[in-house]
Amino acid sequence: MAIQKLILSLFTLLMIVGCNESGTKNSALGVQAERKNKSGEIEVAYHNTQDYHSFSNPDSVKVTHLNLDLSVDFKQKTLSGHVTIDFQKITTDADTLILDTRDLVISKVMAQGKDIAFSLAKLDSFLGAALTIQLPTEADNVTIFYKTSPQASGLQWLTPAQTAGKTHPFLFTQSQPIHARSFIPLQDSPKVRVTYEATIRTPKELLAVMSAANDPDTLRDGQYHFSMPQAIPSYLIALAVGDLHFKAMGERTGVYSEIDILDAAAEEFEDTESMLIATEKNFGAYSWDRYDLLILPPSFPFGGMENPRLSFITPTVIAGDKSLVSLIAHELAHSWSGNTVTNATWRDLWLNEGFTTYLTYRIMEMVYGEERFNMEAVLGRQDLQADLDELKPMDQILAIDLNGRDPDAVFSNIPYEKGALFLRELEHKVGRANFDKFLLGYFEAFAFQSITTGDFIYYLEGTLLKEYSGKLSRERIDEWIFKPGVPKGAPVPESxxxxxxxxxxxxxxxxxxxxxxxxxxxxxxxxxxxxxxxxxxxxxxxxxxxxxxxxxxxxxxxxxxxxxxxxxxxxxxxxxxxxxxxxxxxxxxxxxxxxxxxxxxxxxxxxxxxxxxxxxxxxxxxxxxxxxxxxxxxx
Structure with a gap:
């Protein structure tokens, strides 16, 4: 296994700097996949050199670690404190660090014990404002003192009346896709991965939890410390504060929620440990220590959010009969596809969600049987068709063009269900055992990296397309990824x-x-x-x-x-x-x-x-x- 990992690592390095026969050019900034049309002219099928939704400059100065110290003020609906940002200069002459912010009040920036110059750019309608910091020559970190806005897009403040217990307030964050910048100044791009530590100060009667190592037996004293040792993209940084309680569901799994729904949630999701074990058996070891769930108030805008170590879950899936637990399987699957192997830009979201939706169906089959798998696949295909009937052709493409658009526009059934259907076709073409081998290699080759669609295509060319050239073609792959709709002859789920x-x-x-x-x-x-x-x-x-x-x-x-x-x-x-x-x-x-x-x-x-x-x-x-x-x- 060690030799296999070494080979995969070398292969990944070659992908970053190499160029293959079909004209796929690679660089540290992304991949440009080229092909010739009937006239012999080169067409650019995919080109990614920047994240259109971040002002930051990680190609010059890259953030590597965050150390947060924040106080939670429910009366003012603000977080206030500071963050110390460790960075690495990619270019030796770099003298500015550019971060993403939205509606933050920056009071000062320090480095090496002294105040340093900074400036906030004009506010963009959905991207926020760039924070530019002048770096001292010898500095390798800066500390930013700031306060959030009560209207921060990534924070929701709930009154006691809006919670299950009706006694205490509640706060939770939602960072995806570009809302982390509303409560932390940082390089808010999925291609930038950071480790982080945090100290969160709350009212003593409340408990804070984060997408980090959480201790179920921690003393409830109003001061909580967290560490995330694995590098994650900014959209996976998450915090919740409330009258939370914990109940174990298995050796590595448990659930946090308000006390009123704790038992019901633990019973509904008791198969989470079985899902974890089944996924590890097929797709490699779980990399995140524990997998716990946080059940949020019903105002949570999504079904779930795959925050590592602690998925945020809507209570709307507590049905009493485990009929809606595929959502738990989906968020768990993100521990492999999304959290460990991450889309580098929001144009590449299908690499997160298509792989995860495919894995969700597989997990449901492993835990609940083929009939459940088939039913959910049929319903998923119908959900996809509903969106195909509504969306413009430009929004039916897996590698969607989001330049100049709010990244929230990428969220439809296209990256989820069309992406999963594409992978299901690959599975049918090469056989399930061979495709599982490919997935295992893919997750190992790109572990804890952020990749583009071009990176995926290049990896596919060196593996499945090369090994099964009689069954797969680059033209068919391009049709799936770069054309609207679903290609003719695609798999048709049946039940x-x-x-x-x-x-x-x-x-x-x-x-x-x-x-x-x-x-x-x-x-x-x-x-x-x-x-x-x-x-x-x-x-x-x-x-x-x-x-x-x-x-x-x-x-x-x-x-x-x-x-x-x-x-x-x-x-x-x-x-x-x-x-x-x-x-x-x-x-x-x-x-x-x-x-x-x-x-x-x-x-x-x-x-x-x-x-x-x-x-x-x-x-x-x-x-x-x-x-x-x-x-x-x-x-």
């Missing part, structure tokens, strides 16, 4: 478990049977989602009443089923469901669940009025990202 659902739906729609005659007593959540998501676009009020009367869909407490049903109700103006719709929009902040509902409501004047009322009531409890995504629908 026998859905055949009975199709039969029941068709029989009911044709009037052969009544809704109450549908034999659904053994249906799992995935079959219900498939039933609902594949109903005709237009249904009568009588049909909706019949379904609701038979299955009590309006009062379903499964958040995914409720989402699908409520979307049908909005599109068909089924008024008996509207009180539940209002409750749903006000109580949940997860964008995947509420954005389609706001969008559907906004399509009619009457619906927009409903949306405006719900948004006005919910806004103070929504995360800033949720507000940004949905307020356009209610204007």
């Amino acid at each position: 026998d478990a859905f055949a009975v659902v199709d039969e029941a739906r068709n029989s009911w729609l044709s009037g052969t049977i009544d809704a109450k005659e549908i034999d659904s007593k053994h249906w799992v959540v995935h079959q219900w989602l498939y039933f609902l998501n594949n109903l005709p676009e237009n249904l009568t009020t009588m049909q909706l009443e019949e379904l609701d009367d038979a299955f009590e869909l309006t009062i379903s407490r499964n958040n995914e089923i409720a989402h699908s049903w409520l979307l049908i109700c909005v599109n068909n103006w089924y008024e008996p469901a509207f009180p539940r719709l209002n409750e749903y929009l006000v109580s949940i902040g997860r964008n995947k669940l509420i954005k389609p509902l706001y969008r559907a409501l906004a399509s009619t004047p009457e619906g927009k009025v409903m949306a405006q009322k719900a948004f006005a009531k919910a806004k103070d409890g929504y995360h800033p990202l949720t507000v940004k995504v949905n307020e356009k629908f209610i204007k």
Whole structure:
């Protein structure tokens, strides 16, 4: 194994400085993949020399370590303190360090015990403001004293009333994609990896946790110390503060949450240790010591966030029957694809999310069986098609062009499901055992590195494309990565478990049977989602009443089923469901669940009025990202 790792390391080095026969040129700044068209002219298929979403200058001065000392002020809704930044000069004559910030108040910058000059550039609409620091000749670190804004995009401050316990306030961060700069001045680019230490000062009754080494038995004294020894990109730096408690689920896994939901969360996610063991067996050792979960308040804007050692999780997946735990598998899978091997820019997000979504399906198969794997793959393919039907061609490309655009625009099912489908085709072409061998080598070759799409293509050319030249082609790879849509002949996920659902739906729609005659007593959540998501676009009020009367869909407490049903109700103006719709929009902040509902409501004047009322009531409890995504629908 040591020899194999040495060979892989040498191969990776060659990729950084080499040039292959097909014209793939490589440099420390990225990869330019070239090919000749029919006229013999060279086309640039991919070129990446910079991160369009960072002002920083890591090619001249690269940040290597952060040491944070911050105090949490819930009354002022601010973090204040300082960060000491260790850096390495890449070019010997470099005399300035440029960092990313957004809405930070910088009071002073010091180096070698003295104040040094700094300047803040003009604010950009979504990138923030560049902080330029003049470096003394001999300095290898600087200390920045600063304070965050109450409106910081990466922080959400919740009042006691907005928490489960209703007694103490709550704070959590969300750094991805470029929100770390709103609470830390740093090089906020995924191609810059840093280690970090932190001292966080809080009210004594609260507990702080971070994406670092957390001690479940730490003394609750209002001063907490953290260390992250592995180098991570800035978007994985995370902090939460609240009335948190811990419960172990396995030898290396546990859950933090407010006490009211701790037992339910631990029971729901008790298979996390089994997922961890199964993933290690196929794809290599887990590199992060522990894998714990933090269950956040329902305002968390995402399903989960893969912060290393401590994934942040929405409570909306606590369904009581483990039907939605694929989200846990997804965040765990990021420990290999994303956290260990990371996209170098947000254009390359599919390298994180496509690989992770593919691994998610594999983990679900290993832990819960092939039938569950097949059902979830079919639903994933349908989610992908829904986005393909809505998105412009330019946004259907894996290596999406984000120059001049807010990086939040990259988040759709394209990098997730299209990326996973591409990898599934590679698996089908070369065989699962051979593809697993490739993945294991890939994770080892690029461990704790940030890579581009071009790096991936070059690695693919030296491995699978070379070994299986009769089954794979560069042209097909380019079609997947650089063209919109899904290529013809792509894998089509299928599930026998859905055949009975199709039969029941068709029989009911044709009037052969009544809704109450549908034999659904053994249906799992995935079959219900498939039933609902594949109903005709237009249904009568009588049909909706019949379904609701038979299955009590309006009062379903499964958040995914409720989402699908409520979307049908909005599109068909089924008024008996509207009180539940209002409750749903006000109580949940997860964008995947509420954005389609706001969008559907906004399509009619009457619906927009409903949306405006719900948004006005919910806004103070929504995360800033949720507000940004949905307020356009209610204007």
